[in-house]
Amino acid sequence: MNSIDVNPLGSRFPKTMAAELVEVGRGFYARGWVLGTSGNFSGVVSREPLTLAITSSGVDKGALSTDDILLIDGEAKVLEGKGRPSAETLLHLAVVKLRGAGAVLHTHSVWSNILSDASFGEGGVKIEGHEMLKGLNGVETHEHSEWLPIIENSQDMAALAATAARTLERNPASHGFLLRRHGLYTWGRDLAEAKRHIEIIEFLLEVLGRTSFTQKR
Amino acid sequence: MNSIDVNPLGSRFPKTMAAELVEVGRGFYARGWVLGTSGNFSGVVSREPLTLAITSSGVDKGALSTDDILLIDGEAKVLEGKGRPSAETLLHLAVVKLRGAGAVLHTHSVWSNILSDASFGEGGVKIEGHEMLKGLNGVETHEHSEWLPIIENSQDMAALAATAARTLERNPASHGFLLRRHGLYTWGRDLAEAKRHIEIIEFLLEVLGRTSFTQKR
Amino acid sequence: MNSIDVNPLGSRFPKTMAAELVEVGRGFYARGWVLGTSGNFSGVVSREPLTLAITSSGVDKGALSTDDILLIDGEAKVLEGKGRPSAETLLHLAVVKLRGAGAVLHTHSVWSNILSDASFGEGGVKIEGHEMLKGLNGVETHEHSEWLPIIENSQDMAALAATAARTLERNPASHGFLLRRHGLYTWGRDLAEAKRHIEIIEFLLEVLGRTSFTQKR
Amino acid sequence: MNSIDVNPLGSRFPKTMAAELVEVGRGFYARGWVLGTSGNFSGVVSREPLTLAITSSGVDKGALSTDDILLIDGEAKVLEGKGRPSAETLLHLAVVKLRGAGAVLHTHSVWSNILSDASFGEGGVKIEGHEMLKGLNGVETHEHSEWLPIIENSQDMAALAATAARTLERNPASHGFLLRRHGLYTWGRDLAEAKRHIEIIEFLLEVLGRTSFTQKR
16 A cells, blocks of 8 residues: 555645545446546645645556546646556546546546537537436526536646637536537536546446437337 | 444434344445435334334445334434434325335335336336236236336425425326336335245336337247 | 255255356346346256256345245245245256256346347347357357347236247257346356356347447448 | 466466466456357466466366466467367467567457458558557557457368468458458557457447447437
């Protein structure tokens, strides 16, 4: 075990946050949402100064352990732990700063890949009229209309983070966004809420995806 | 652990009922039927006076514990346990009173969402000719025709419970009903039967849903 | 535990057979092939006189225990254990007698329900050209053509067993048969082979079912 | 336990390699990628002389144990362990020799069966534009175009291995190949990379397969 686990005096890294990220990640792996070392997860450890626990890059989420969780600062510099932080750390930081999120989760599911491509021309996926939407923070009725903007994928992480930031600003009511043929980003005030948001949005993307080719006999 | 677990002298809340609701709920979560804190489960603890064990509102069903089970009376007042009872408690009570059910289970599956919307115009989903129907209480042959009425979803729980009550009265042979773009309600004489009914109806909704767009080559 | 578990001197019921049926049944339940107490499983304990271990009727396969396994004779009379044998015991006995099977397994999957109905007019499902077919006993090449006859479902178990017997005689090369909108029967020289046959046929039914509505872009 | 487990002085078979193959195999079984004793897995134990750990033929991957892993030489001769090596050992050896792979994994999934048949006329499956592709060794951008050649299935293993070898030589950039109506072969520098490649390609085949019949409403 490394310092993340034993949390020696002086470490700013709470063991429970790392353990909870591990549990969430393993659950998502079991559902096939973070296969092939895809996906990344973060949680805010402190706001002032900003410090984040985040999954290390290229880790098998089915074998995730607290050793795979790093502590970084608000500029993505590693403060504790081994390995590089996720290549998409800048997107996590953008979400944390612009939404005040306490946790950010990113998955690569079959349905988010399909719908982020099929609906790219419309600029986003609209989900409305489903009871499940009530599980999104602040939503009080199934009559809510949720808009998940779709961002073209890119390997220029600074540019992608800047695009994500603009997208967040233009869509202040959105609870997540999709990267085209890539996956879903969502967040929450804490990890439990972010996990709930992933489950809800992944569920609704599957409903939408299956509905689009279901016809009555 | 709270009083539900230790079941001290004087508690009206049997430990086994809470533990069984937890086990059922975790199994449904694994199948993706109660993601995102959706779904709720109840069991009758006593008829006279009516007391129900019911899941607390907004709980992650994958982390469900006996601490998340409340004891309520026939007016939805909490007798034991912490947290609020499920927002849909009035529907559980309506089913218990009108059907004499010993347990009521409510799931949010992909296929119940799709079919409750696709068949809304017909007022319900008809399932007939399947051997699986024989697992429904009182059904002796696959030639049975099961009618699952669909109720428009609403956030007015008193109104929704009243509509559900009328629906139950008008469809005395139905073993469950659907809330549009929301999910399935079913029940049983006891929890084992209610669990069986959920599995059977969810299975048949999936068969129906997949069949509707399957054509022979 | 009952006599099945402790296997006292004099019991003809080997503990391992019951434990293996339980393990197979729980695995099938996890895959959604025996939901809602559906499905039944048997294994030959002795040929002379014919004695079978078979699942008790109406048991939750996700909670299956060795207590749920009965010992019956060749006329379906219970020799040991509590509960009634499965309603479909006569079909198990027909397969054992006509195929010399050492184990018979029956599942209710989504795809067997769909295909047994969609292909009923043709009298069966033909599966050919798949490598997976080589896992069927005696099949040496993927060029094999497997014919799964479909039998109309019935609640007259004596009549259904007689029809199954005729079907087995007319299709001596078939490794299984389907009951319409009901499920799959297959068997093997022993339980391991019967389990392998279930997995292979269920897999291929899913491939066939999904292929029938997949078109190239 | 046999010599593979205890790894006595003199055994060339590292216990960890066998244990890791078992863990990977059980995980793939849980996902339904190696049902019915299908699939096989190997890892290079030494290059000089070439020795491979490989799954024994006809083993239930859900009950895989280190006893089911054999040690073979570069001519497919068994050096340690009981049972026959997989019938497809020659394909594993071809991949190891031509790609310098440290591990070779072969799965039989529903989607690889469907797509290897549907795309057979084009000679392969092209996957491009997906972020998931970045998980393939050496791929730096989602703009990568991956070509998975499809080989006609055969029971002549020497001929099939020769065809696979020619296919590997003609497609030096491919990270895997499909056998028609049979399954997927991929590999990696080590077992972790090969497992990652299986997860990525299986995921993308599912995305492609589902996309091909998904239309926008």
